[in-house]
Amino acid sequence: MKFAKLALALGLALGFASGAIAQTTMKISISVAQNSHQGVAIDTFAREVEKRTNGRYKIQTFYSGSLGGERESIEAVQLGTQELAFSSTGPVPNFVPEARILDIPFLFRDKGHARAVLDGPIGQEMLTKFDSKGFKALAWAENGFRHMTNSKRAVNTPDDLKGLKMRTMENPVHVQAYKGLGIVTTPMAFPEVFTALQQGTVDGQENPLSVIMAAKFDQVQKHLSLTGHVYSPAIFLMNKGSFDKLSAADKQAFIDAAKEGTKANRARVDEDDAKGVADLRSKGMQVVDNLDKNRFVSTLAPVNAEFEKQFGKANIERIRNYK
Ligand code: EAX
Numbered sequence: 362m363k364f365a366k367l368a369l370a371l372g373l374a375l376g377f378a379s380g381a382i383a384q385t386t387m388k389i390s391i392s393v394a395q396n397s398h399q400g401v402a403i404d405t406f407a408r409e410v411e412k413r414t415n416g417r418y419k420i421q422t423f424y425s426g427s428l429g430g431e432r433e434s435i436e437a438v439q440l441g442t443q444e445l446a447f448s449s450t451g452p453v454p455n456f457v458p459e460a461r462i463l464d465i466p467f468l469f470r471d472k473g474h475a476r477a478v479l480d481g482p483i484g485q486e487m488l489t490k491f492d493s494k495g496f497k498a499l500a501w502a503e504n505g506f507r508h509m510t511n512s513k514r515a516v517n518t519p520d521d522l523k524g525l526k527m528r529t530m531e532n533p534v535h536v537q538a539y540k541g542l543g544i545v546t547t548p549m550a551f552p553e554v555f556t557a558l559q560q561g562t563v564d565g566q567e568n569p570l571s572v573i574m575a576a577k578f579d580q581v582q583k584h585l586s587l588t589g590h591v592y593s594p595a596i597f598l599m600n601k602g603s604f605d606k607l608s609a610a611d612k613q614a615f616i617d618a619a620k621e622g623t624k625a626n627r628a629r630v631d632e633d634d635a636k637g638v639a640d641l642r643s644k645g646m647q648v649v650d651n652l653d654k655n656r657f658v659s660t661l662a663p664v665n666a667e668f669e670k671q672f673g674k675a676n677i678e679r680i681r682n683y684k
Pocket of ligand 1 (some may be wrong): 388393431448449451504530548551567568569572593
């Protein structure tokens with residue numbers, strides 16, 4: 362026992378002397394709670410970075426918007442006051458306009474389609490668009506298919522959305538589309554949403570089941586409609602300067618750690634999607650799970666024509682038809 366302690370002390374002393382355990386600490390943040398698909402993403406990432414760099418890099422994790430909302434976190438990463446952030450693509454187009462195309466409603470058939478596009482050439486090429494804006498985009502991950510909730514009425518058809526005041530993400534594509542559905546849009550950072558719903562500043566909001574559960578929106582929203590109107594990607598972002606300072610091996614370690622984070626994140630989204638409706642019903646929400654999506658798609662036809670002009674029909678088709 363004594364010997365072990367002595368050996369440990371000696372080892373530590375030598376380690377310090379040779380600088381072998383010099384440690385750099387970096388921050389990563391999310392806007393939702395730790396017990397969520399995003400929490401497992403950054404917790405896994407932090408663990409894997411430490412493991413893969415033999416503890417030379419330590420990742421401090423921040424949850425629930427404690428360092429600010431997603432736009433603020435991305436800004437901080439761009440400036441370098443925070444090394445890393447994990448975010449939905451909500452505010453991303455304000456930094457990297459090329460990413461707008463991913464937030465078009467009814468673009469992806471299902472999660473398998475979205476994951477294949479993001480992991481394939483289209484998604485991987487888009488990751489490189491972040492470089493010139495001060496970011497290293499380490500990997501795509503997932504926020505999930507978004508569904509609508511509100512405190513006023515059951516939403517069965519697009520007509521039921523007319524005049525509903527809904528919080529939206531600070532995302533120009535969402536705002537344009539939701540206006541096309543007759544929604545009164547109120548862009549707002551996520552950390553303010555619960556209070557806005559509670560106080561009735563807005564009637565509703567839209568988010569994946571993972572977020573609705575993690576944020577306990579069932580406490581302030583009565584109706585949920587499984588609109589699945591848009592797929593919400595997520596992304597691991599790092600300050601470009603911080604990334605460039607890493608050795609080649611450490612760069613790879615960070616990228617691989619992010620990929621592990623994505624695996625854990627997607628598995629949790631699948632779990633949440635499987636149990637979400639039953640869970641939210643048991644907490645008192647009234648759920649419309651059989652709406653006719655085609656009616657929403659056709660209501661959005663004029664907006665979609667606009668998107669085809671803005672982003673190029675061929676670019677949209679390339680994503681739609683990706684197998
Ligand atoms: O990233 O702002 C949003 O609605 C996001 O979906 C949420 O913060 C999770």
